[in-house]
Amino acid sequence: MFGLIGCMRAAEGRRDELLAILSAQIGEMPGCKSYVIAADAxxxxxxxxxxxxxxEADHKASLALPHVQATIAMARPLIAGFDSHVITRPVGGVI
Amino acid sequence: MFGLIGCMRAAEGRRDELLAILSAQIGEMPGCKSYVIAADAxxxxxxxxxxxxxxEADHKASLALPHVQATIAMARPLIAGFDSHVITRPVGGVI
Incomplete structure (x- = not known):
């Protein structure tokens, strides 16, 4: 399996708007076993x-899906930056 | 929903052993929607x-489950430390 853990920063005061965009059009993403969008508490x-x-190939392919491209386009203006980006190899758990 | 993102460090050279312990006895954890154990790539x-x-109450209750206690006891000697611990509020995605 292939995993990613990333932290992005919303434009000040616009996190809820960005969260709504990110979670609105999840749709079908072949090979996606888990995709959790969460606010830092x-x-x-x-x-x-x-x-x-x-x-990793499934993840790469997802970036070309029309609904993912649309989400990225809508989200981009509300993203102030990316803090961390970790690549992982999931081995087990409740997935 | 209640979320956690944490990074722990295995004792040098013993990560595979620790990963095996952590993922061996996942068992039933009421209220657990996702629990991903992954190696940093x-x-x-x-x-x-x-x-x-x-x-959050479901998470706290899980720490008292016998199989979770047993896993923690087996894992503890192989844990060198904890790097990061983030509390989140999951809002959506593929969960």
Missing amino acids: RDADAIWITEVWDS | RDADAIWITEVWDS
Whole structure:
């Protein structure tokens, strides 16, 4: 499996708007086993996205899906930056 | 929902052993919607655990479950430390 853990920063005061955009059009993403969009409970502008995919190729392919492209386009103006980006190899748990 | 994103460090050279212990006895954890155990792809000693629970209370209750207590006891000697611990509020995605 292939995993990602990333933290992005919303433009000041616009996190809820960004969270709504990110979670509105999740739709079908082949090979996606987990895709969690979450607000940081302590940092008012931080959003965490944690992902598990069957393979890195599945993740790459998802970025070309029309609904994912549309979401990225809508979200981009509300993203102030990216704090951390970790690549992982999920091994187990409740997935 | 209640979420956690944490990074722990395995004792040097013993990450695979620790990963095996952590993922061996997952069992039933009421209220657990996602519990991903993953190796950091670039840092040889780092393990990431990302969790989504129906509530913070469900997460707290899980720590008293016998199989969770047993896992913690087995894992503790192989844990060198904890790097990061983020509390989140999951809002959507593929969970």
